[in-house]
Amino acid sequence: MTDFPKLTYEALAIGEEFVSNEEIVTPEDIDTYAFAVDDHHPWFSGPSPFGGPVAHPTFFANQALRMRHTKYVVHAGLHAKMQFQFLEPIRPGMRVRSRGRIIDKYVRRGKKYMVTEFVTEDQGGRPLVRGQFTQMLIEG
Amino acid sequence: MATVIDAIAVGQELPSLVKEISQRQIDAYSVVRAKSIHTDEAWAKAKGFRTTLAQGMMSTAYVSEMMTKLCGAGFVKGGTISVAFIKPVYAGDRLTVRGIVKEKTAENGGTRVAVDVWCENQHGEKTAAGMASGLISATT
Numbered sequence: 149m150t151d152f153p154k155l156t157y158e159a160l161a162i163g164e165e166f167v168s169n170e171e172i173v174t175p176e177d178i179d180t181y182a183f184a185v186d187d188h189h190p191w192f193s194g195p196s197p198f199g200g201p202v203a204h205p206t207f208f209a210n211q212a213l214r215m216r217h218t219k220y221v222v223h224a225g226l227h228a229k230m231q232f233q234f235l236e237p238i239r240p241g242m243r244v245r246s247r248g249r250i251i252d253k254y255v256r257r258g259k260k261y262m263v264t265e266f267v268t269e270d271q272g273g274r275p276l277v278r279g280q281f282t283q284m285l286i287e288g
Numbered sequence: 289m290a291t292v293i294d295a296i297a298v299g300q301e302l303p304s305l306v307k308e309i310s311q312r313q314i315d316a317y318s319v320v321r322a323k324s325i326h327t328d329e330a331w332a333k334a335k336g337f338r339t340t341l342a343q344g345m346m347s348t349a350y351v352s353e354m355m356t357k358l359c360g361a362g363f364v365k366g367g368t369i370s371v372a373f374i375k376p377v378y379a380g381d382r383l384t385v386r387g388i389v390k391e392k393t394a395e396n397g398g399t400r401v402a403v404d405v406w407c408e409n410q411h412g413e414k415t416a417a418g419m420a421s422g423l424i425s426a427t428t
Contacts, residue, residue, distance in 0.1 A: 180316050181316075181317075181349075183313065183316055184313045184314075184316035184317035184346070184349075185307075185313070185317065185346055185349035185350065185353070186307055186313065187349065187350075187352075187353040189353070189356065191364075196361070196364075197360070197361040198361065198364070198365070202364060204349060204352065205352045205356070205363065205364055205367060206345065206348050206349045206352050206369075209345045209348065209349075210317075210318070210319075210343075210345065213345070223323055224323075224324075224325050224331075224335050226341075226344070226373070226376070227343070227344030227345065227373045228372065228373055229370075229371070229372045229373070230344065230345060230348055230369070230370075230371055230373070231368075231369065231370040231371075232348065232367075232368060232369045232370075233367075233368050234363065234364060234365060234366065234367040234368070235365065235366075236365055237364050237365055286325075286335055
């Protein structure tokens with residue numbers, strides 16, 4: 149059995165690593181994402197310059213964010229900063245997972261922050277997206 | 289022959305996007321969970337917010353849409369986003385996503401176009417701001 153402690157500033161260690169679950173990119177999920185962000189670009193469901201449909205570039209941002217849920221109970225946090233580099237298109241049928249590492253934590257004006265870098269990869273380990281996010285922790 | 293990059297000028301304001309954010313879209317983006325500030329109104333209020341919040345990353349998706357319109361495939365493969373989230377975005381808010389071309393620089397035989405980007409809510413308050421870029425090939 150695995151313990152899932154609450155995500156707290158004190159529990160986090162710089163260098164701590166996370167790996168997400170693997171997810172398959174499906175046309176239905178691409179469509180749901182398009183609805184969620186109100187962006188129905190024709191490349192999401194038809195031909196594109198990449199030879200077929202592709203997902204929205206930010207499609208897997210939540211997978212990166214939720215890596216932490218594989219080790220902690222994460223009740224609330226507020227995004228402070230987000231960086232992306234889109235390296236390769238995300239295509240239906242890919243099996244994708246994200247890996248990440250805490251690279252900093254700090255307290256500013258009484259608020260606690262964690263900084264995580266991540267890479268989202270296809271089943272062959274090819275990087276699709278790299279990025280970094282800073283979250284303000286809301287504990288309790 | 290004029291190319292896409294010839295038509296992009298430093299200082300040019302991009303066509304803005306307007307996004308009215310419904311709770312249903314937030315639910316689709318964040319996946320409905322108990323004890324979530326995005327999908328559980330009682331929990332959001334218990335954490336000090338007036339109602340549920342849109343995930344900050346939804347704003348990066350809007351920036352991505354604007355940049356894909358500008359740079360096409362050179363944003364899906366080769367694009368970047370770096371933003372800070374300034375104010376919470378609530379369910380029911382209306383965001384306007386804006387961008388102004390900041391610079392064009394040569395890169396790998398093409399041109400990287402950097403854009404100052406930001407989102408404003410219906411009160412004219414900035415909710416997110418930063419930079420995005422895409423790589424436009426010389427032959428586009």
